Amino acid sequence: MTKLxxxxxxxxxxxxYVQGLNRHDSKVISDxxxxxxxxxxxxxxxxxxxxxxxxxHSILGILPYNSNVTGEIKYKGEVLNQGLKEKLRGKEICLIxxxxxxxxxxxxxxxxxxxxxxxxxxxxxxxxRQREIFNRYGLDESVDDLYPFELSGGMxxxxxxxxxxxxxxxxxxxxxxTPGLDKKSVEETIEDIxxxxxxxxxxxxxTHEIDxxxxxxxxxxxxxxxxxxxxxxxxNFKNTDNILHPYSxxxxxxxxxxxxxxxxxxxxxxxxxxxxxxxxxxIRLDKCENNIPKLINHDGIMIRCFKYEEANDES
Amino acid sequence: MSETxxxxxGLFSSLNLRQKTLLTIGLTxxxxxxxxxxxxxxxxxxPTDFSIKMQPPTFDHIFGTDWMGRDMFxxxxxxxxxxxxxxxxxxxxxxxxxxxxxxVASVNKFCxxxxxxxxxxxxxIPHILLLMMISIALGKGAFGVIMAVAFSHWVxxxxxxxxxxxxxxxxxxxxxxxxxxxxxxxIAKEHILxxxxxxxxxxxxxxxxxxxxxxxxxxxxxxxxxxHEPAIGIILSxxxxxxxxxxxxxxxxxxxxxxxxxxxxxIIGDNLKRLFDPSQANK
Amino acid sequence: xxxxNSKKLVKFFGYKxxxxxxxxxxxxxxxxIMIQLSPIDPVKAYLGQRIVSQEQLxxxxxxxxxxxxxxxxxxxxxxxxxxxxxxxSLIYRVPVTEVIVQKFTASLTLMVVSWIISGIVxxxxxxxxxxxxxxxxxRAIKTYCYILQxxxxxxxxxxxxxxxxxxxxxxxxxxxxxxxxxxxTVTFWQWLxxxxxxxxxxxxxxxxxxTMYTRDKLISVKNSDYFLFAQARGESFWGIxxxxxxxxxxxxxxxxQFLSFNELFGGTxxxxxxxxxxxxxxxxxxxxxxxDVPLLLGIVIVSAIFVFVGNLLADVIYQYVDPRIRSExxx
Numbered sequence: 042m043t044k045l046x047x048x049x050x051x052x053x054x055x056x057x058y059v060q061g062l063n064r065h066d067s068k069v070i071s072d073x074x075x076x077x078x079x080x081x082x083x084x085x086x087x088x089x090x091x092x093x094x095x096x097x098h099s100i101l102g103i104l105p106y107n108s109n110v111t112g113e114i115k116y117k118g119e120v121l122n123q124g125l126k127e128k129l130r131g132k133e134i135c136l137i138x139x140x141x142x143x144x145x146x147x148x149x150x151x152x153x154x155x156x157x158x159x160x161x162x163x164x165x166x167x168x169x170r171q172r173e174i175f176n177r178y179g180l181d182e183s184v185d186d187l188y189p190f191e192l193s194g195g196m197x198x199x200x201x202x203x204x205x206x207x208x209x210x211x212x213x214x215x216x217x218x219t220p221g222l223d224k225k226s227v228e229e230t231i232e233d234i235x236x237x238x239x240x241x242x243x244x245x246x247x248t249h250e251i252d253x254x255x256x257x258x259x260x261x262x263x264x265x266x267x268x269x270x271x272x273x274x275x276x277n278f279k280n281t282d283n284i285l286h287p288y289s290x291x292x293x294x295x296x297x298x299x300x301x302x303x304x305x306x307x308x309x310x311x312x313x314x315x316x317x318x319x320x321x322x323x324i325r326l327d328k329c330e331n332n333i334p335k336l337i338n339h340d341g342i343m344i345r346c347f348k349y350e351e352a353n354d355e356s
Numbered sequence: 357m358s359e360t361x362x363x364x365x366g367l368f369s370s371l372n373l374r375q376k377t378l379l380t381i382g383l384t385x386x387x388x389x390x391x392x393x394x395x396x397x398x399x400x401x402x403p404t405d406f407s408i409k410m411q412p413p414t415f416d417h418i419f420g421t422d423w424m425g426r427d428m429f430x431x432x433x434x435x436x437x438x439x440x441x442x443x444x445x446x447x448x449x450x451x452x453x454x455x456x457x458x459x460v461a462s463v464n465k466f467c468x469x470x471x472x473x474x475x476x477x478x479x480x481i482p483h484i485l486l487l488m489m490i491s492i493a494l495g496k497g498a499f500g501v502i503m504a505v506a507f508s509h510w511v512x513x514x515x516x517x518x519x520x521x522x523x524x525x526x527x528x529x530x531x532x533x534x535x536x537x538x539x540x541x542x543i544a545k546e547h548i549l550x551x552x553x554x555x556x557x558x559x560x561x562x563x564x565x566x567x568x569x570x571x572x573x574x575x576x577x578x579x580x581x582x583x584h585e586p587a588i589g590i591i592l593s594x595x596x597x598x599x600x601x602x603x604x605x606x607x608x609x610x611x612x613x614x615x616x617x618x619x620x621x622x623i624i625g626d627n628l629k630r631l632f633d634p635s636q637a638n639k
Numbered sequence: 640x641x642x643x644n645s646k647k648l649v650k651f652f653g654y655k656x657x658x659x660x661x662x663x664x665x666x667x668x669x670x671x672i673m674i675q676l677s678p679i680d681p682v683k684a685y686l687g688q689r690i691v692s693q694e695q696l697x698x699x700x701x702x703x704x705x706x707x708x709x710x711x712x713x714x715x716x717x718x719x720x721x722x723x724x725x726x727x728s729l730i731y732r733v734p735v736t737e738v739i740v741q742k743f744t745a746s747l748t749l750m751v752v753s754w755i756i757s758g759i760v761x762x763x764x765x766x767x768x769x770x771x772x773x774x775x776x777x778r779a780i781k782t783y784c785y786i787l788q789x790x791x792x793x794x795x796x797x798x799x800x801x802x803x804x805x806x807x808x809x810x811x812x813x814x815x816x817x818x819x820x821x822x823x824t825v826t827f828w829q830w831l832x833x834x835x836x837x838x839x840x841x842x843x844x845x846x847x848x849x850t851m852y853t854r855d856k857l858i859s860v861k862n863s864d865y866f867l868f869a870q871a872r873g874e875s876f877w878g879i880x881x882x883x884x885x886x887x888x889x890x891x892x893x894x895x896q897f898l899s900f901n902e903l904f905g906g907t908x909x910x911x912x913x914x915x916x917x918x919x920x921x922x923x924x925x926x927x928x929x930x931d932v933p934l935l936l937g938i939v940i941v942s943a944i945f946v947f948v949g950n951l952l953a954d955v956i957y958q959y960v961d962p963r964i965r966s967e968x969x970x
Contacts, residue, residue: 101871106773131873143868145883146963157874157882188962204872480662482942484905488927489939493673569791576793577912577924592794596913604801611794618789 043118045243046077046100046212051112053095053104066109069095071267073112074336074343077212077243082234084246084254084275086292087264089217093247097214100245101136102126116212131156135210139217141197144189144204151175151185154204167207174203178233195226202233213237214245219253231257251296255279262343263289266317269336272343285344288318316347324348377627384620384627388440391617395437398430413605420605423598428591432610435588436617442502442587443568443621449506450567451513451560458517458552459544462525471518478511487574501580505567513559520555524548554632561625565618572614588614651958659947663940664717670939671716674932716936725940726933730925735937738922743941746907746918753838754903757845758896764846765853765892770880772858780850787847792906796840796913803836810836837914844906845899852895856888894956900949904942 053070069092077083087093098104100114102123114121116129130136138144144153154171158164175184178199184192192200198218205213215234219227234257237244248254254261255275262272263286270286277283284290316322316329326347339349409425411417419428461471478486490504524530524547533543574580575589583590588610595606719726725735768780787795804810810832860866860883869879911920919938926934 098867098871103867103870127873129873130871136868136871138864138868138871140864142864145865145869145886147886147961148883156869156872157878190963208873477662477665479901480943480946481666481939482901482904482908482946484908485923485939485942488923489670489673489935492927492935493677495678565789569789572791573793573909576791577909578928592797596797599797599801599805602805604805607794607797607801611791611797614794615786615790619786622785622789 044076044115045079045081045117046245047113047115047118048073048075048096048100049113049115050074051096051099051114052110053092053099054109055105056107056109068267070099072333072336073269075262075269075272077245079211079243080238080241081260082238082244082246082258084248084258084261085264085269086248086251086254086261089249091249091264092267093264094216097136097216097245097247100126100214101130101134103130132208133210134212134214135205135208137205137213137215137218138201139220141189141192141201143201144197146189148188149186150189150192150200153189154200154207156204156207170207171203174206175200178203194222195229198222198226198230210242212243212245214247216247217249218246219248219250227253251292263292268317268333268345269343270318270345272336274342277342285339285342285349286318286346287322287324291321316345374631377631381624381627381631384624388617388620388624391433392437392440395433395435395440398434398437412603413609419609420603422594422606428605428609431586431591432588432613435586435591435610436613438581438585438587439568439571439589439614440617442498442505442571443564445502446505446509446567446571447560447563449502450510450563451556453506453510454513454517454559455552455556457510457514458521459548461514461518462521462544462548463540468518471514475511475514478508483508483570484573484577487570488577488579491574491579498581498585501571501574504574505571508570509563509567513556513563516559517552517555520552521548524551558625558629558632561621561628564621564625568614568618568621648959655951655954659944662947663943666943667717667720667936667940668713670936671713674936675712720940725937728926728934728937729931730929730934731922735933738934739919739937739941742917742919742922745916746911746920749834749837749841749910749916749918750903750907752834753841753845754896754899756838757842757849758893760842761846761849761896762853762889762892765850766857766880766885766888768850769854769857769861770877770884772854772861777854781854784847784850787843788851790844791909792840792844793909793913795843796837796910799836799840800913833914833916837910837916840913841903841906841910845896845903848899848902849892849896853888853892856891857884860884860887890956890961894953897949897953897956901946903949904945 051070051073052068054066054068056066073096075083075085075096085093085096095104095108099110100121102121104110116125116134119125121129126134144150151168151171154175155164155167158167172182172185175181180196180199180203184196184200189197189200201218218234219230222230231253234244234246246254246258255278258275260272260274261278262269264270265288271284271289273284273289278289278293281290281293284293314333315331316325316334319325319329322329329347332347334345334347334350336343336345337350337353338344339353407425409421409423411421411425413420417427417429419432421427422431457471457474461468481489486508487504490507491500494500494503530543530547533547538546571580572587572589572592575587576593578593580589581587583594591610592607595603595610598606725739727733728735728738731738764780764784768777771777857880866879866883869883870876874882907918908920908923910916911918912924915921919941922934923938925931926938
């Protein structure tokens with residue numbers, strides 16, 4: 042069966058100039074593999090600023106020009122090249138952006154939700170649909186004429202969600218949908234996203250909030266230092282014993298209700314030659330220092346760790 | 357894939373950006389130095405030869421000759437070196453003014469508002485008019501021009517330096533020095549000046565093209581140097597008389613030479629700026 | 640729809656009016672002092688080559704106040720100004736106000752025409768360069784601006800004059816009015832015909848800075864989150880440039896264009912000199928060279944007002960047209 046979205050071995054790096062005008066290549070995403078089904082929510086969980094948003098940008102084909110991309114993305118079994126991305130984005134694949142900064146500050150929000158139209162007829166049709174969706178989220182007609190800076194936090198979030206739904210997409214990418222929201226709004230957002238799943242949509246949720254990922258997603262991919270180190274079901278994440286990677290365990294242990302045990306050390310910024318978690322790993326092997334483990338399937342769980350690679354070999 | 361300016365493309369593509377930038381600065385500086393030195397070595401009283409007056413460009417006289425048979429190429433070089441000299445003098449003075457004002461502004465709130473008010477005041481009269489007024493007030497001639505250009509070009513650099521000083525002043529290490537009981541003067545000398553030195557240097561170089569251009573402008577209008585000092589502005593203003601006769605070379609080449617000199621200084625300033633502040637190269 | 644808070648408006652303009660008043664007094668005083676300090680002797684300048692007796696010299700001297708102290712003269716000059724008079728022009732032998740009104744009107748046409756041309760062309764080129772950042776088109780426009788910024792205004796005028804007037808003979812070499820004709824008998828076409836070259840010269844100069852500004856602004860819009868989102872929503876590239884790019888850079892660009900009144904006035908002085916266009920620029924140069932002190936001081940004051948108005952308009956655009964700032968202090 043073809044998946045809604047398949048990402049295979051995606052790597053993204055940037056060329057930059059640093060002090061004294063010397064070139065420097067920095068890798069942001071390495072060997073990322075992930076897939077999403079219809080009516081499924083997959084969360085990519087990683088610390089903020091770790092570049093996981095670039096996964097979204099890469100799927101939508103909006104990476105900056107100084108980026109180098111390798112790997113393959115498939116949508117409904119078809120390879121997503123730049124041309125197809127441009128055709129599908131905004132229609133089949135939609136982005137729910139993280140903040141009101143993603144709206145044009147000088148354009149009324151209803152017009153932004155409607156977006157670009159070829160003629161007045163298309164505009165009128167979309168206007169009706171925009172009203173419908175705004176109504177669904179409790180945004181009355183007075184909101185239509187507001188500028189983005191006039192929206193309250195909760196309203197802004199609903200408007201952002203609405204903009205993604207105008208085109209009736211199959212795949213939604215929510216990039217940090219809950220930053221700085223109060224508890225009630227976060228709950229609402231989670232409900233809204235889950236609700237979309239009921240409408241047969243696949244959702245890629247990119248977040249750094251463990252709680253949100255646990256409550257919303259069906260499966261969670263742990264993103265560490267540019268690598269996906271484990272993809273497990275949200276169900277398994279509720280019990281530390283069912284999690285395989287030492288970092289994932291540490292992460293779940295750090296949750297307040299689990300006693301708030303923080304992981305030691307920080308994620309390496311420079312490129313390492315071995316396993317990215319080598320420095321902090323409690324169960325490291327000698328070969329972990331200079332070899333990067335592959336993402337493998339271990340009893341239906343995707344894991345990037347030599348310990349399980351060996352276990353697989355033995356069985 | 358950084359975007360390099362047009363003059364950095366092609367010829368030296370095998371070098372990296374840093375080497376290219378340094379090479380550009382070196383080459384441009386050399387060209388300007390040669391022009392300047394040649395100019396100062398030339399005697400201002402050129403031989404006149406009426407048998408070859410008003411000749412269009414030939415291989416003997418590549419910029420042509422004027423109404424007294426003087427070689428326009430030599431006159432242009434002489435004029436350029438004069439312009440460069442005035443430009444250097446004016447830029448240095450205006451940077452000194454800017455630095456002093458930036459520090460004065462950092463003393464206290466009152467001084468700061470006085471400096472801002474001065475900036476507003478000088479920006480409220482058209483540049484050329486200000487230049488005219490100062491050069492009239494100081495008496496025309498080289499001194500008047502240098503002062504006029506200096507006193508009308510400190511505004512932008514002062515704005516930049518003032519902001520910079522303000523930022524350093526609020527930094528933690530300055531606060532620490534204050535706690536150790538260091539005087540304001542000590543902090544200014546030991547902490548702030550070394551940090552803004554590169555800014556002052558680049559700022560001076562960036563004032564330069566404007567200084568030269570405005571010097572030639574007011575000289576052209578008749579307020580700057582006297583006709584005995586053959587600056588580019590004078591040469592161009594004299595050429596107006598012969599324009600209708602079709603003596604295009606009298607105006608074309610000296611102006612073009614001036615443009616090139618201004619452009620070269622611009623290139624040096626921009627490249628140095630990029631070397632000190634690489635964030636622009638990433639664009 | 641633009642809602643305007645009238646209370647804020649009154650406060651805004653009241654504040655600006657006071658600022659202008661203070662500015663004018665200071666400028667009038669300083670420029671007067673500067674002229675007084677200069678080696679120019681107003682009495683000699685007034686008398687020119689005429690030979691006069693000592694008694695007459697003393698009378699004229701008294702008229703110019705050479706026997707008074709500097710501060711007395713400054714106050715006297717400010718009092719004259721306050722009474723609405725700027726004195727008597729020495730060159731034109733009419734009140735300074737009259738000269739300025741007449742000359743400034745002539746220059747205003749020139750300035751307005753080139754201001755509009757440079758605004759439209761500069762903005763257009765900036766949008767193209769910014770949208771096509773890094774391409775050959777962008778580099779060509781950037782190079783063009785780079786060179787223009789290093790080119791003296793008057794030399795551009797000279798080159799245009801050489802090409803179009805001397806070589807091609809399309810335009811007259813000088814004078815806004817054909818010789819032997821009174822200025823009010825000139826037809827509109829004759830006048831327009833003589834306006835073209837100066838206006839083009841003046842606008843060429845203004846284009847460069849506006850283009851570079853527009854380009855940089857558009858590039859920063861292109862790097863913004865909302866540009867990215869519009870792309871993610873599948874809007875076409877030029878559609879985004881039109882709907883989001885121009886929408887966001889038009890106001891700042893217009894403001895910048897208003898802030899350029901300073902350079903516009905300076906450019907006019909040079910351009911009028913090259914093309915012998917009888918406007919405020921020529922009057923300025925004549926007043927300066929022939930020591931017509933009252934006229935020169937009058938022009939300084941008028942130019943300061945002109946620049947101030949430009950800055951004020953730029954401010955108004957920021958304060959009252961941009962919805963973000965407009966609503967800020969509204970109750």
